[in-house]
Every structure is written in structure tokens, then in C-alpha cells.
Amino acid sequence: MNSETRKRTVFYISDRTGITAETLGQSLMTQFDIDFEQVTLPFVDSVERAEKVVEQINRLAVSGAPRPIVFSTVVQDDVREYLRKSSAAFFDFFDAFIAPLESELAVKSSHAIGQAHGVGNRQNYDVRIDAINYALSHDDGATTRHYDRADIIIIGVSRTGKTPVSLYLALQYGIFAANYPLTEDDIMESGLPRLLQPFRQKLYGLSIAADRLRAIRNERRPNSRYASIQQCQLEVLRAEGLFGQNKIPFLNSTSKSIEEIASTIIHAFGLRRRVH
Amino acid sequence: MNSETRKRTVFYISDRTGITAETLGQSLMTQFDIDFEQVTLPFVDSVERAEKVVEQINRLAVSGAPRPIVFSTVVQDDVREYLRKSSAAFFDFFDAFIAPLESELAVKSSHAIGQAHGVGNRQNYDVRIDAINYALSHDDGATTRHYDRADIIIIGVSRTGKTPVSLYLALQYGIFAANYPLTEDDIMESGLPRLLQPFRQKLYGLSIAADRLRAIRNERRPNSRYASIQQCQLEVLRAEGLFGQNKIPFLNSTSKSIEEIASTIIHAFGLRRRVH
Incomplete structure (x- = not known):
């Protein structure tokens, strides 16, 4: 060759x-x-x-x-x-x-092996573990009990990328991110779901192009109503309407990486990383 | 000032x-x-x-x-x-x-905004989502059904850091990482738990200093037998014995960051990242 x-x-x-x-x-x-x-x-x-x-x-x-x-x-x-x-x-x-x-x-450097990603000082480690446990127990609306402790609550219809973004925020930044799936009931009503209302300032929406959503859902439940283009279009439309009416910031995740979404959210809320 | x-x-x-x-x-x-x-x-x-x-x-x-x-x-x-x-x-x-x-x-660069962490080509995104879903559904021994699909199965007693490392491997590398908690029954028996035996080549052990384990467990269940130094010492000792007898590579996670543990595992198994 x-x-x-x-x-x-x-x-x-x-x-x-x-x-x-x-x-x-x-x-x-x-x-x-x-x-x-x-x-x-x-x-x-x-x-x-x-x-x-x-x-x-x-x-x-x-x-x-x-x-x-x-x-x-x-x-x-x-x-x-x-x-x-x-x-x-x-x-x-x-x-x-x-x-x-x-x-x-005007200082000499230590020329010592880098601490970046290193010996994880114990505090960093503990913060990340706490944040991961928080994200896991507050994933997909599993519980809403400790929303007062959340730095951010990510909302969106099923399959918009809420889980990976929540985990990424926990792992990389030590940020407490809950996520809540907007169900069909939620988006067909006129207001914000009741249990989210006290936390409006912490809400961030994820949206997605309907045809992309259809493709993702179809992988999971082929040829279901859930994965139909009509259903996807309806849910996306209603969810974005909900965000708009309630002045909830949101982004369209269609062509964004997990890093970009996480970075955008942090920037939008002025959050600070807890892990260095 | x-x-x-x-x-x-x-x-x-x-x-x-x-x-x-x-x-x-x-x-x-x-x-x-x-x-x-x-x-x-x-x-x-x-x-x-x-x-x-x-x-x-x-x-x-x-x-x-x-x-x-x-x-x-x-x-x-x-x-x-x-x-x-x-x-x-x-x-x-x-x-x-x-x-x-x-x-x-001998090529000009594009001077275009970087693609690193960027537009997440769709394939990268899908790989990461699949890996995260795999890690979540195979976290903490929740199911062992698809261990054949695992790139790696992380084993260790409770609170050695299996979950964050599995999630990190999924998010950052697109690696399919299951994790399995060694129970007291598992470590008091002489051999490898039966359901792990077919996957011996995929096993990687996490251990930890007993006093550190005690501190972590005590946060969760203060003054329990589970968090006692005797119990932690016993479990660590037996688990490391199990790793040794079965030639399972392992590391002591005590003073390591999640990144270091993940990087060590990847290197040990010669795994390749699926996400770029």
C-alpha cells in the first residue's frame, strides 16, 4: 500500500x-x-x-x-x-x-503532572455523585419531590433529549438537573402543569423538529401512533406554545450535540459549574 | 481594593x-x-x-x-x-x-467554526443515546438480560462508583457499560456469581479503601451495619479476593476521578470510543 x-x-x-x-x-x-x-x-x-x-x-x-x-x-x-x-x-x-x-x-509553573481531570479532589467527586444521584432519581418525572433543590428542570415531550442533557450537566458541571416529560395531558391543557408552577423560574424547554422526533420514536415503537408524524407535529406545536405562553426559554435540539445544549442552558441561566 | x-x-x-x-x-x-x-x-x-x-x-x-x-x-x-x-x-x-x-x-484549514462538541453528527448522537439507555437499564444489576451486548461490566460492592463511571463511559465514549453490585451473598461464596460467569472477559472490578467506603455509606445510612468499618473492611477484602482468584482486572477508586477510572478501563480493555 x-x-x-x-x-x-x-x-x-x-x-x-x-x-x-x-x-x-x-x-x-x-x-x-x-x-x-x-x-x-x-x-x-x-x-x-x-x-x-x-x-x-x-x-x-x-x-x-x-x-x-x-x-x-x-x-x-x-x-x-x-x-x-x-x-x-x-x-x-x-x-x-x-x-x-x-x-x-510572573510565577514559575510547577511542571507537575496536571490536576485537570485528576486526583479529583474529594469535594469534586462528592458533588458529582450527588448531582448524578439527583439526576437519576429525578429523571423523566420519576419524582418531583425535591424540585426545590434543582438548579434547573428540563421539560419537553418524550424523546427530546432530556435525560442525556440532565446527566451531562450532573457529570460535567455538578449541576442538579431534574427533567419532566410533558405528557399528552399536559400539553392539551391550557396552562403550565400544576406541579411545575412553583418552579417556573427553573424551567427550560427542549423542542425538536417533528420529523426528527418521528424518526427517534419510530426506533422505539415502530409504526405506533406515538411515532406518527401527526402526533409528533401536534406535540411539538403544543409544547412550543406552552413554552411561549409561559415565557419559558427553550431551544430546538434537532441539530445540537449534548454539549451544545448543556452549554446553552448554563449560559441562559448564568449557572456556575460546581466541578473544576 | x-x-x-x-x-x-x-x-x-x-x-x-x-x-x-x-x-x-x-x-x-x-x-x-x-x-x-x-x-x-x-x-x-x-x-x-x-x-x-x-x-x-x-x-x-x-x-x-x-x-x-x-x-x-x-x-x-x-x-x-x-x-x-x-x-x-x-x-x-x-x-x-x-x-x-x-x-x-499540506492542506489549508477550513477556518470554519469547530465541529468538536458540535453539530453532533446524528450518528454520534444516536450512539450516545443508545449507550446511555443501555447504562441506565443495566445500572446496579437492574437487569442482566443483555450482558451479551455490553462492552464492559463493572462489578464491585455497593458505593464504589460503578454508576458514575458507567454513565461517563456511555456519554463520553458511547461505550456500553453495565454494572453489577456484588452483594454480601456474592462475596461470601467462593466463586464468581453464576450469572457473571459467561461474561468473565468483560468484567472489570472497582475497589476502594475501607475507610473511604465507610464515609460514603455513612452519608446514606448513618450508623448502620452497612456503613460500619467492620462491614466495609470485610466486603472490600472479599471482593478483592474474588477479583484476584478470577483474574479480573480491578482498580482502587479511592483517590481517582471518574475520568481517570474511565480512561484506565478503556486502556485496559483496548476499547475504542464510538463518539468523536
Whole structure:
């Protein structure tokens, strides 16, 4: 196989989880319209491990594949120096920013393995667990008992993405997110469901394009009334009417990722993350 | 108040969700032993919004606070150029890497707003939803029916962190993670629980320090036998014995973040992410 037909391999290398390296590298690579393979190598926290990594990269480089690319967030100087010897194109996050930051802050950096996504100080861990437990016990209207403790209550008809967004807010931000499904009864009445009324300030609506909703529902209950386009159109229309009449902010989730929806909600309510 | 006593403000600015900018900035700032305020400004995707942002930054700068710091992942050239005019120290992720990457890849980048965390191509979205639904329906041993579909089955005694890790694997990686709680009966018997035996290759154990387990359980059921140090020690000891006898890989989650546990499991099993 000649190198033209082989995909380039992108390595994300980190002395911890690799999440930062992946995030950065993927964000950059999406700027280029090329196919590539991705390999994450976490916990490269010693020169011995770096040696193995460099061997792995160099094997690929001599096999006729296009020159590999490395995105590194390795903080330890000796490990980083070793990695730099590979034959890959080496993009080092630490090198690019830490020196100018040291100069701006007039403080030396610790050059210690990053704490991001790390040792999860116990408080962070506890906050996330509490938020996840809250999201799970308040998922899909399971209970409305502790809505006073909610940071936000996501409402919408069935299958608009309430559950994943609630869990994401809990896991990533430590935010207490309940979610409540608008039933057919709810949306055919004129006002806001009674049990939501005391919490109007916490409500955020999710809507979705009717044809997309139809497709999602059809996966679950093929050819049901629930999944019919008429039903989906009606529910979406009524739900958006409800949001409008009650001045409940909402967004259309159709072409949005979970991250985008979560980020939009946080921004709309001025919520602060509890997890750092 | 003089500037010595005021915290520095760090802005994460993005034309999308701000997640990459936050990840980048936080990872760098953890290298410095200083306190700072954090402000995330997502969806800065027009010059008009950039103007508002620059006003916000400059107001802070003239108020006597230490010079603000900006971490930007803004891709659009005109927006980025505008942001650069603020009086903050400006660290631009795009500038730092995109030109050398263009040269390495011999391709021009699109300079289009990033797709990372973005438009969630539909396939990604569907994979994540399926994985979340799987994790929820196979949480805490709720059902073991579809263990054949699991990528991984996390086992451990009550309160070792199985649920958050399973959900994290689903949300971030699209991995199908079931979890099964080892009951007292399970760990007092000599072998692996019968229903787990066919899936031995998929099992991963979570353990935890007994005193930490005691503290967590005590939050839930204060002064119970369940939360007693004797019970916690016994369960941890027996569970680790079970892992050892059955050659089930496991880790001690005591001082690990959810990200670290997830990343370790993925690495141990050579799993590949289904979400990009």
C-alpha cells in the first residue's frame, strides 16, 4: 500500500487521562477535511513508557504510512523531551503556552503532572455523585419531590433529549438537573402543569423538529401512533406554545450535540459549574 | 481594593460551547499555584458579540484588577482579530497550532467554526443515546438480560462508583457499560456469581479503601451495619479476593476521578470510543 492511500495516524499522548490531549487535537483536526486514525495513549508518566510510545510511533513511520502526528499534554520535562525524539510531527501543548503564561503571571509553573481531570479532589467527586444521584432519581418525572433543590428542570415531550442533557450537566458541571416529560395531558391543557408552577423560574424547554422526533420514536415503537408524524407535529406545536405562553426559554435540539445544549442552558441561566 | 488582593480573572472564549477553551485553560492554570476567577463565554460567533466581550474584559482591566487572561478557541478570523484588541493577555489556541498543522498536512484549514462538541453528527448522537439507555437499564444489576451486548461490566460492592463511571463511559465514549453490585451473598461464596460467569472477559472490578467506603455509606445510612468499618473492611477484602482468584482486572477508586477510572478501563480493555 502506498502512503497516499493510507490514513494518517494522530496520537493523543498524556501523562494522565488523555482527555485534554484528545479535546485539543480533535478540535484542531476538525479544521481539516482529511481522514485519520486516532490513538489515545494515556498515563505516559515515565521515560520507560515514553520509550515504548516512541517505538510504536516510529514503527508506524517506517512502515510507509504518512508521518504520524502527536498532540501531547505531557507535563513532565524528561518524558516530554523523550517523546520529542520520535519521527512524528510533535505538537506540544505545554511548550506552546506555559512559557508565555509564566511570563504573564510572573510565577514559575510547577511542571507537575496536571490536576485537570485528576486526583479529583474529594469535594469534586462528592458533588458529582450527588448531582448524578439527583439526576437519576429525578429523571423523566420519576419524582418531583425535591424540585426545590434543582438548579434547573428540563421539560419537553418524550424523546427530546432530556435525560442525556440532565446527566451531562450532573457529570460535567455538578449541576442538579431534574427533567419532566410533558405528557399528552399536559400539553392539551391550557396552562403550565400544576406541579411545575412553583418552579417556573427553573424551567427550560427542549423542542425538536417533528420529523426528527418521528424518526427517534419510530426506533422505539415502530409504526405506533406515538411515532406518527401527526402526533409528533401536534406535540411539538403544543409544547412550543406552552413554552411561549409561559415565557419559558427553550431551544430546538434537532441539530445540537449534548454539549451544545448543556452549554446553552448554563449560559441562559448564568449557572456556575460546581466541578473544576 | 488594590490589585494585589484581587484575583485574576480568566476568560474562556469560544465561538461554540467553550468546552475546549475551558479544558485548555484549566489544564494550564492548574500548573500555577494561584487563585483565579473563571468566566466562560460561549457562542461568541460574530463581531458584535466580540465587541461586547471586549467591553466586558476592558471594564475589568481598568477597574484596578490584575490583567485578565483570555484563552480563546475562536476559529473565525474576524472575531479573533477583534478579541485580540482587548487589554487582556490573549492566549490563542488556533493561532498557536493551526499554521504549523497546515504546513505539516499540506492542506489549508477550513477556518470554519469547530465541529468538536458540535453539530453532533446524528450518528454520534444516536450512539450516545443508545449507550446511555443501555447504562441506565443495566445500572446496579437492574437487569442482566443483555450482558451479551455490553462492552464492559463493572462489578464491585455497593458505593464504589460503578454508576458514575458507567454513565461517563456511555456519554463520553458511547461505550456500553453495565454494572453489577456484588452483594454480601456474592462475596461470601467462593466463586464468581453464576450469572457473571459467561461474561468473565468483560468484567472489570472497582475497589476502594475501607475507610473511604465507610464515609460514603455513612452519608446514606448513618450508623448502620452497612456503613460500619467492620462491614466495609470485610466486603472490600472479599471482593478483592474474588477479583484476584478470577483474574479480573480491578482498580482502587479511592483517590481517582471518574475520568481517570474511565480512561484506565478503556486502556485496559483496548476499547475504542464510538463518539468523536
